[in-house]
Amino acid sequence: MLCQSLSWRKEHQIDYILGAWALPACLEEYYAGGWHFHDSSGRPLYVLRLGQMDTKGLVKALGEEALLRHVLSINEEGQKRCEENTKIFGRPITCWTCLLDLENLSTRHLWRPGVKALLRIIEVVEANYPETLGRLLIVRAPRVFPVLWTLISPFINENTRQKFLVCSGNSYQGVGGLEDYISKEVIPDFLGGDCLCSVPEGGPVPKSLYQTQEELQNSGPVSLLAETIYQLAYIVQGEPHEFFIEIPESSSVITWDFDVLKGDVLFNIFRSKRLPLAVDKSTPALAPNVRSVQLTEKSGASGVDYGRVETPLMCREGESIQGSHITRWPGRYILQWRAANHLSGSTLPTVEDVLATLQGSTHKCKIMYYTEVLASHDFRGSMTSLESCQSGFSQLSAATTSSSQSQSSSLISR
Numbered sequence: 001m002l003c004q005s006l007s008w009r010k011e012h013q014i015d016y017i018l019g020a021w022a023l024p025a026c027l028e029e030y031y032a033g034g035w036h037f038h039d040s041s042g043r044p045l046y047v048l049r050l051g052q053m054d055t056k057g058l059v060k061a062l063g064e065e066a067l068l069r070h071v072l073s074i075n076e077e078g079q080k081r082c083e084e085n086t087k088i089f090g091r092p093i094t095c096w097t098c099l100l101d102l103e104n105l106s107t108r109h110l111w112r113p114g115v116k117a118l119l120r121i122i123e124v125v126e127a128n129y130p131e132t133l134g135r136l137l138i139v140r141a142p143r144v145f146p147v148l149w150t151l152i153s154p155f156i157n158e159n160t161r162q163k164f165l166v167c168s169g170n171s172y173q174g175v176g177g178l179e180d181y182i183s184k185e186v187i188p189d190f191l192g193g194d195c196l197c198s199v200p201e202g203g204p205v206p207k208s209l210y211q212t213q214e215e216l217q218n219s220g221p222v223s224l225l226a227e228t229i230y231q232l233a234y235i236v237q238g239e240p241h242e243f244f245i246e247i248p249e250s251s252s253v254i255t256w257d258f259d260v261l262k263g264d265v266l267f268n269i270f271r272s273k274r275l276p277l278a279v280d281k282s283t284p285a286l287a288p289n290v291r292s293v294q295l296t297e298k299s300g301a302s303g304v305d306y307g308r309v310e311t312p313l314m315c316r317e318g319e320s321i322q323g324s325h326i327t328r329w330p331g332r333y334i335l336q337w338r339a340a341n342h343l344s345g346s347t348l349p350t351v352e353d354v355l356a357t358l359q360g361s362t363h364k365c366k367i368m369y370y371t372e373v374l375a376s377h378d379f380r381g382s383m384t385s386l387e388s389c390q391s392g393f394s395q396l397s398a399a400t401t402s403s404s405q406s407q408s409s410s411l412i413s414r
Helices: 002-011 016-018 025-030 055-089 112-128 145-155 213-219 351-360 376-387 393-397
Strands: 033-038 045-048 097-101 133-141 164-166 231-233 241-247 253-262 267-274 290-295 306-308 313-315 320-326 332-339 365-374 411-413
Touching: 002 016, 002 112, 016 055, 016 313, 025 055, 045 055, 055 097, 055 112, 055 145, 112 145, 112 253, 231 241, 231 332, 241 365, 253 267, 253 332, 332 365
Parallel strands: 045 097, 097 133, 133 164
Antiparallel strands: 033 045, 231 365, 241 290, 241 332, 253 320, 253 365, 267 306, 267 313, 267 332, 320 411
């Protein structure tokens, strides 16, 4: 483990990250975390207001790579502060404390691409910074927290999990609360203390700051990650963008998350009754069973070679769309995005729409998308957790997959 970590540090120049890493303006304004004095044992204290952060916005504006580099810089800074506090307090201090405030944590933080990014970051940190976290104080844990814990806890080392202390509601106040671990003089003001905390308050990240994967890849150093979460697609009239998905068993769940960055698009899901004529293997796949393909219209007949399994969804420029489809049969499915034709729709066309159509304009739309296929039992487990959020942390953290759920409906949400 040590040899692998030393090799990783050398390959990615981690020893120089504090000098080389320039905090992006977006992180500086919307990342609600920062260093704040030290705990009662002299350990450096890091405050993270996760419930205040727009995790989805940060991933789409900065990419998973930038967030990972920022987390690595935090860990490197933590080690540096431990060395400084060792000199100040005259005793060895080798780890730091994190105060995690979960006020306003909600189901929007359970957005699957964000959870996937979090798990990958945890994996890197666990492999390269063992035993550097002394304690994690979790305060104001809401009822949705057990679901997040169920998703991430299997990826956290058992020794690390033992350092987690969870307080729901106002139980962090008084005896047995934060004052047992942090001096009263440095408890942050937003937790009822007298100390003004300079950690940013976070908030929604403007969509104007969202970047495509192409832009992100061209703006940073050599990637620490082998793959990206989101893919980019351009769409013109008459040339829909389609993805072919092989579903191995019925009741599998196709999930998607996409943003319409330019233009309006119509989103469809089809089930194919035959193999596609050609599969573009040069396009990076989102998963082993997902490939770019053009099957509908040009190489197949509606109702014969393929059939629609969801009602078409009109998606306007600037909208974020998340949803899922529970498959009734195994086989081949197609996710399709096509440029919306306003002249044939129910929405009245604008003057620009009419002029573009009369002039034969090939209006180009742009989307960023992510899709994932879940086994039915995985989907049932996560949904059961969401439905059971009325009970407490200790009851739900042990198991969340015991009950069943109807699979007769699908979900498309904005």
